[in-house]
Amino acid sequence: MSQTSRSLFLFCSFPRNTDFPSPRRHLPLPLSLRFQFSAKPPMLESELHDLSDDADYAASLQQGSAGVMLRSDSTKQRSPSSDRDGAEIVFLKDNVAIHPTQFASERISGRLKLIKQSSALFMTWIPYKGHSSDARLSDKDRNLYTIKAVPFTDIRSIRRHNPALGWQYIIVVLSSGLAYPPLYFYSGGVKEFLATIKQHVLLVRSAEDANVFLVNDFQNTLQRTLSSLELPRAVPLACGPSNMSGGESILNENQERVDNGVDNGSLSVSQSHGRPRHKAQDPGRDLSIQVLEKFSLVTRFARETTSQIFGENQSNGFSTNERRTPIQTNLDHPKKSSDIVENIPDESPVVLDSQEFERLSLVWGKPRQSPLCSEEWLTFLDSEGRVIDSEALRKRVFYGGLDHELRNEVWGLLLGYYSYESTYAEREFLKSVKKSEYENIKNQWKSISSAQAKRFTKFRERKGLIEKDVVRTDRSLTFYEGDDNPNVTVLRDILLTYSFYNFDLGYCQGMSDLLSPILFVMDDESEAFWCFVALMERLGPNFNRDQNGMHSQLFALSKLVELLDSPLHNYFKQHDCLNYFFCFRWILIQFKREFEFERTMRLWEVLWTHYPSEHLHLYVCVAILKRYRGKIIGEEMDFDTLLKFINELSGHIDLDATLRDAEALCICAGENGAARIPPGTPPSLPVDDGSFYAQQDEIL
Amino acid sequence: MSYAYLFKYIIIGDTGVGKSCLLLQFTDKRFQPVHDLTIGVEFGARMITIDNKPIKLQIWDTAGQESFRSITRSYYRGAAGALLVYDITRRETFNHLASWLEDARQHANANMTIMLIGNKCDLAHRRAVSTEEGEQFAKEHGLIFMEASAKTAQNVEEAFIKTAATIYKKIQDGVFDVSNESYGIKVGYGGIPGPSGGRDGPSASAGTCCS
Numbered sequence: 001m002s003q004t005s006r007s008l009f010l011f012c013s014f015p016r017n018t019d020f021p022s023p024r025r026h027l028p029l030p031l032s033l034r035f036q037f038s039a040k041p042p043m044l045e046s047e048l049h050d051l052s053d054d055a056d057y058a059a060s061l062q063q064g065s066a067g068v069m070l071r072s073d074s075t076k077q078r079s080p081s082s083d084r085d086g087a088e089i090v091f092l093k094d095n096v097a098i099h100p101t102q103f104a105s106e107r108i109s110g111r112l113k114l115i116k117q118s119s120a121l122f123m124t125w126i127p128y129k130g131h132s133s134d135a136r137l138s139d140k141d142r143n144l145y146t147i148k149a150v151p152f153t154d155i156r157s158i159r160r161h162n163p164a165l166g167w168q169y170i171i172v173v174l175s176s177g178l179a180y181p182p183l184y185f186y187s188g189g190v191k192e193f194l195a196t197i198k199q200h201v202l203l204v205r206s207a208e209d210a211n212v213f214l215v216n217d218f219q220n221t222l223q224r225t226l227s228s229l230e231l232p233r234a235v236p237l238a239c240g241p242s243n244m245s246g247g248e249s250i251l252n253e254n255q256e257r258v259d260n261g262v263d264n265g266s267l268s269v270s271q272s273h274g275r276p277r278h279k280a281q282d283p284g285r286d287l288s289i290q291v292l293e294k295f296s297l298v299t300r301f302a303r304e305t306t307s308q309i310f311g312e313n314q315s316n317g318f319s320t321n322e323r324r325t326p327i328q329t330n331l332d333h334p335k336k337s338s339d340i341v342e343n344i345p346d347e348s349p350v351v352l353d354s355q356e357f358e359r360l361s362l363v364w365g366k367p368r369q370s371p372l373c374s375e376e377w378l379t380f381l382d383s384e385g386r387v388i389d390s391e392a393l394r395k396r397v398f399y400g401g402l403d404h405e406l407r408n409e410v411w412g413l414l415l416g417y418y419s420y421e422s423t424y425a426e427r428e429f430l431k432s433v434k435k436s437e438y439e440n441i442k443n444q445w446k447s448i449s450s451a452q453a454k455r456f457t458k459f460r461e462r463k464g465l466i467e468k469d470v471v472r473t474d475r476s477l478t479f480y481e482g483d484d485n486p487n488v489t490v491l492r493d494i495l496l497t498y499s500f501y502n503f504d505l506g507y508c509q510g511m512s513d514l515l516s517p518i519l520f521v522m523d524d525e526s527e528a529f530w531c532f533v534a535l536m537e538r539l540g541p542n543f544n545r546d547q548n549g550m551h552s553q554l555f556a557l558s559k560l561v562e563l564l565d566s567p568l569h570n571y572f573k574q575h576d577c578l579n580y581f582f583c584f585r586w587i588l589i590q591f592k593r594e595f596e597f598e599r600t601m602r603l604w605e606v607l608w609t610h611y612p613s614e615h616l617h618l619y620v621c622v623a624i625l626k627r628y629r630g631k632i633i634g635e636e637m638d639f640d641t642l643l644k645f646i647n648e649l650s651g652h653i654d655l656d657a658t659l660r661d662a663e664a665l666c667i668c669a670g671e672n673g674a675a676r677i678p679p680g681t682p683p684s685l686p687v688d689d690g691s692f693y694a695q696q697d698e699i700l
Numbered sequence: 701m702s703y704a705y706l707f708k709y710i711i712i713g714d715t716g717v718g719k720s721c722l723l724l725q726f727t728d729k730r731f732q733p734v735h736d737l738t739i740g741v742e743f744g745a746r747m748i749t750i751d752n753k754p755i756k757l758q759i760w761d762t763a764g765q766e767s768f769r770s771i772t773r774s775y776y777r778g779a780a781g782a783l784l785v786y787d788i789t790r791r792e793t794f795n796h797l798a799s800w801l802e803d804a805r806q807h808a809n810a811n812m813t814i815m816l817i818g819n820k821c822d823l824a825h826r827r828a829v830s831t832e833e834g835e836q837f838a839k840e841h842g843l844i845f846m847e848a849s850a851k852t853a854q855n856v857e858e859a860f861i862k863t864a865a866t867i868y869k870k871i872q873d874g875v876f877d878v879s880n881e882s883y884g885i886k887v888g889y890g891g892i893p894g895p896s897g898g899r900d901g902p903s904a905s906a907g908t909c910c911s
Contacts, residue, residue, distance in 0.1 A: 461792075465765075468716040472737040481734075509715065509765045510739055545767045581774050585740040593739060640708070640778060644743050644758075 087117040091196040095186035096125060098145055108145055112183060114196055121152040121200040123172070125183060147180060152201045152215055160190055160211045166668055366663065368656045369400035371602075377406055385424030387413065393420070398611035401602040407521045414608040415534035431527065438526040442497045466495045466507050473512040477597060479520050491519055494529045501533065508543035511536075513589040517601050538614075538683030542588055552681045553587045554580040557618050559676035564622055564665055568629045577639050582646040583621050590617060594650045603655060612666045613674065614683050623661035624653055704753040707867055708760065708884035709860070710775055710808075712800050713785035714793040715764030718819040721850035722785065723761045726860050731851045738763045741775055748861055750868045756888070757864060769803065776807040780876075780884030781815065781863045786834075788818045788847065789826040794833070801841055809883055811875055815844045815863045822849040 091114035097107040110127035125147040150172075159171045161182070168190045169182040185193070194213060197203050206212035380393045387393050394414070402410050412418040418427050445459065453460055470491040474480045480487050494515060499507045515532050522528040541549030557580050562569040572578050585593055590607065592600045607617050625632070628649070637645055666673065677684075711719045720738055725731055727744040742761040747754055760779070762772045776782075782804055786793040797816070804814060818834045831847055838845030844862060848855035867885070870876055876883045 465715065469737050472735060474736070475734040508767050509737060509763060512737070513739070543767070547767060547770050550771075579774060581740075581771055584771055589739055593736070639774075643741065643775075647741070647743060 087115050087122075090114045090116045090121075090200065091193060093185065093187065093189045093193065096189075097184045097186055098125075098181045099184065107184065109186065110146075112185075112193070114193070114200075115149070116200060121197065122149045123147065123152065123155070124149050125180075145181065150174070152197070155215045157206070157215060158194065158197070158203075158213045159209075160194065160213065162211070366399060366660065368659065369396075371401045371403045372396055372406060372410075373403045374406060377410070385427065386422065387420040390420035394609040394611045398606055398609040401605050404521075404598075404601075407601065407605065408523070411518070411521055411605065411608070412527070412531055412534075414605060415531050416537070417530050417534040434530050435526040438497065438529050441501050442493060444500045445496055462499050462507050463496055465509075466492050466499070466512070469509060469512045470495065474516045474520075474597070477516075477520070480516070487519065490525050490528075491515060494519065494525060494532060497529060498532060498536070502536065502540070505536070505540055505543060508545070510588045511543060513592045514539070517592075517597065517604065520597075521601065535608075539590070541680070541682045549682050550584065550588060552678045553618070554583065556615065556677040556681050557583060557587070557621050560618055560622050560665075560669065560673055561625060563669055563673060563676055565626055565629065568625065568633065571629075571633050575636075575638055575642075577642055582639075582643040583625075585647075586621055586624075587617060591620065591653075594653055595655055596651070599655050603659070606659060610683075612663055615674070615677050615681065616662055616666055618677065619662040619666040619669070619673075620658055622665050623658045624649070626661065626665070627658070702754065703747065703756040703888040705868070705871070705878070706756040706758055706886040706888055707780040707864055708758050708778055709781040709783060709863065710760045710762060710779040711783045711785060712762055712772070712804065713764055713783075713817075714787070714790075714796050714800075717764065717785045717787040717790070717793050718850045719764065719783075719785050720761050722783065722817065722819060722848065722856055722859075723759055725850045725853050725856045727759070729853065731853070733851075740768075740771065746860075748864055750861070750865050753868075754888075755864055755868065757860060759860075773803060773807045776804060776812075778882050778884045779808055779812055780867050781813045782808065783815050783817055783859065783863065784843070785817045785819050786829065787820050788829045788834075789820055789823050791828040794818075794829040794837075797837060801843075811870060811883060813844070813863055813866045813870070814841075815846065815859055816841075817855075817859055818845075818847040819850060821847040821854060822852045 091112075093112045095109055096112040097109040099107045108127045110125050113124045113126075115122045115124060125145075127146060154174050155172055156175045157173045159173065161169050161171070163169075167184045167186050168188065169184040170190060170193070171179055171182050173179040194203065197213075197215070202216050204214045206214055376396075380387055380389070380396070382388055390413075397410070397414065412427075413420055418430065422430070445463075448456060448459060453463075470488050473488075473491065475488075480491070491512060495507055495511060498511070499505075514535060515528070518531050518535065519525075519528040522531055536543075539549075542553065543549065558569070558572070558578055561572070572580075590600075591603055595603060603620075607620075610616075613619065628645075631637075632642060632645070635641070669676075711723060713719055715737070720735060720742065721731060721733075723742070723744045724735070727746045738761060740763055744759045744761060745756060746759075747756050749755065760775050762768075762775055784797065784800055784804065786797055788794075801814070804812065816834065816838045818829060818831070834847065835845055837843075844866060846855050846859045846862070848859050850856060871878055871885065876885055878885050878887050
């Protein structure tokens with residue numbers, strides 16, 4: 001039996017699927033496709049320049065050069081019919097990837113080609129070997145997705161997608177209704193791809209959807225095609241392996257090329273990297289989007305099913321691959337993401353369809369999980385109470401937050417007050433030591449007599465300000481409500497003590513908002529104080545008298561919006577809104593006024609993990625702005641209207657959806673995003689101490 | 701609800717002088733001793749009638765702490781009226797008026813109408829600033845002056861409306877070019893014809909801010 005690919009899937013919304021052929025249906029494909037490769041160099045000079053830091057590119061280049069040598073050999077060895085009519089490569093694009101799961105880190109990069117033979121046009125996509133960005137992808141996975149010489153007579157349509165973020169991709173739908181997984185053009189080129197096709201086959205833009213291109217649409221199949229593209233109802237289809245000798249030979253060529261050089265190349269890249277990078281910084285992990293996510297489930301399912309059904313067949317067919325140790329390293333050269341992300345504004349449409357954006361944004365990022373519960377928490381600890389894998393814990397908390405009863409125990413760790421390596425006993429000991437330390441500092445102001453206070457204006461002012469503010473902080477909560485509530489007094493005492501502990505910073509409005517949930521959770525004056533100290537280590541500069549911390553926050557935010565949504569940035573620029581003062585409250589008190597109390601605590605513990613980024617709060621800002629960008633731009637809000645609009649979003653923001661968006665945006669921006677945030681922007685530690693604290697911060 | 705004009709107000713003054721309470725008393729006619737301190741800016745709005753014309757006041761209530769001044773300054777832009785508030789029981793809030801005024805003069809348009817309010821006049825027994833001092837300061841700086849109490853509502857209505865009346869008179873006297881929104885005035889649908897009439901009228905007045 002034969003099949004174009006084992007990773008196809010079909011769209012069940014299409015009524016025709018009732019008489020759909022069996023998954024193992026044979027597709028008419030030409031046998032023994034043989035190509036005489038032209039002397040065309042594997043890469044153009046311009047591409048070389050653009051992608052010189054891209055590890056994919058580096059590998060592909062090596063593959064390419066190795067391939068040039070090997071092609072004739074392999075053709076000779078395996079192809080008795082090599083003297084057939086020559087085939088011409090009319091289009092070649094490297095770094096075209098599929099994302100077999102919802103995580104782009106598991107993408108499989110490959111080379112997309114259009115090949116003309118006689119009057120027929122074929123498309124191939126061959127994954128690079130030994131070069132996945134994720135170690136979980138085996139060679140088998142890669143082979144599973146290989147597209148082997150599909151003739152355009154079998155292709156019904158190509159749908160082009162220009163997501164707001166990330167890479168353009170296409171979905172190729174076959175006449176049968178089957179479709180290949182989305183092909184992501186990491187180096188651009190969708191337009192050229194379509195233009196090239198147009199030169200060789202009849203390609204008509206669908207009248208109903210400008211992004212759908214119908215191939216050989218002689219009979220008006222428009223309606224069927226469109227209905228077949230209703231992506232959300234796609235169902236998996238396990239397909240058989242291809243037995244087409246033509247396709248096989250291309251694949252084998254590819255495998256051979258890999259043997260000759262790619263491995264070294266990718267190794268050297270990874271080694272030059274030094275320490276293993278935080279996963280979130282892997283630009284390859286990049287964004288996942290709605291369609292991708294849906295497809296991923298489909299493709300993963302299809303792949304697994306296929307593996308089971310055809311396991312034996314595959315192991316026979318690809319035994320050489322499987323013996324080989326795949327070189328799967330983290331190939332995230334720092335500049336790689338920059339290059340890719342920089343391309344986004346150029347390649348994405350200037351003004352997005354806001355509806356489409358909102359629809360997409362709803363499902364970005366990983367699904368949120370349920371909060372970490374006590375039982376699961378224990379699995380993160382060794383018998384003495386040390387956190388075994390702090391990154392795993394941070395990741396878990398990032399995706400789900402904490403059950404409320406755990407906050408008391410875990411917040412101190414997340415904030416860095418307690419170290420992850422500390423045992424239960426050490427934490428108890430620290431607690432008692434810190435308690436007396438706290439009392440000492442508190443006594444500094446407690447011991448100021450009224451006579452002394454009369455001559456101590458600074459103290460009186462500070463105390464007066466704090467006393468005025470604590471009675472205006474979360475008084476609607478049971479914990480703080482009512483006259484003479486002792487918790488309000490504790491709030492005051494902690495803030496006043498802090499203003500002595502950090503006399504230079506003193507007290508600034510907003511601090512009481514940050515302290516209130518901490519005191520509520522810790523329910524212990526000294527513990528709350530030290531957790532607050534730890535939080536202020538991160539956020540203190542936001543409260544500087546000269547507001548430099550806040551200004552760098554807002555500046556960084558403007559840079560991120562410029563990167564992640566240039567039309568919105570341009571809108572703000574044109575409307576004199578670039579100071580981003582409308583986000584001031586969001587950042588200063590970390591969205592505390594935007595969400596109800598419980599949600600705020602959830603958000604904070606997520607932010608405190610510093611999991612995808614220590615500046616996730618900025619991506620949260622971008623996520624919210626993007627969510628409402630259609631309204632902002634559509635209603636032509638000026639600065640005043642925008643400020644009012646943003647203020648009135650309070651209580652209306654969906655936290656989980658926002659966090660998912662923020663995560664996706666953060667990952668999409670990658671290191672290029674990080675580079676836009678000025679050094680020392682809270683919660684980054686001050687630049688002066690950077691070298692020392694930066695390492696500590698990694699552990700946090 | 702349509703309006704003839706929309707005036708943008710800004711409330712400024714030291715922290716804790718009662719800016720938010722004045723706003724709430726004016727918009728909701730209630731005094732709420734327990735409320736969250738203002739971070740950044742809050743908004744309120746209310747319709748009033750002057751000369752039988754419906755006028756919408758859109759009021760910006762700002763954070764008072766010194767360190768937020770650099771942010772607060774951006775809110776002056778396009779304000780037609782300002783309520784500069786001090787607390788008659790706290791002398792320092794009166795002493796800081798000059799610096800607030802300087803900010804306002806520097807960042808607001810020159811024709812902005814400023815009302816000086818000595819708040820908390822219900823606390824006469826704790827008074828630290830005399831009414832005369834307030835009057836004197838207002839006179840020296842060309843401000844309208846009133847003592848008021850957000851708690852008892854004394855003079856609150858009057859303070860906001862008198863400011864509006866002054867702005868309205870300036871419009872009648874041709875001081876403003878009302879088609880230029882940088883003066884903090886928008887012309888609505890409520891019966892005033894004009895080339896710029898109505899652009900923001902219906903949408904702005906239909907907002908939820910009056911609640």
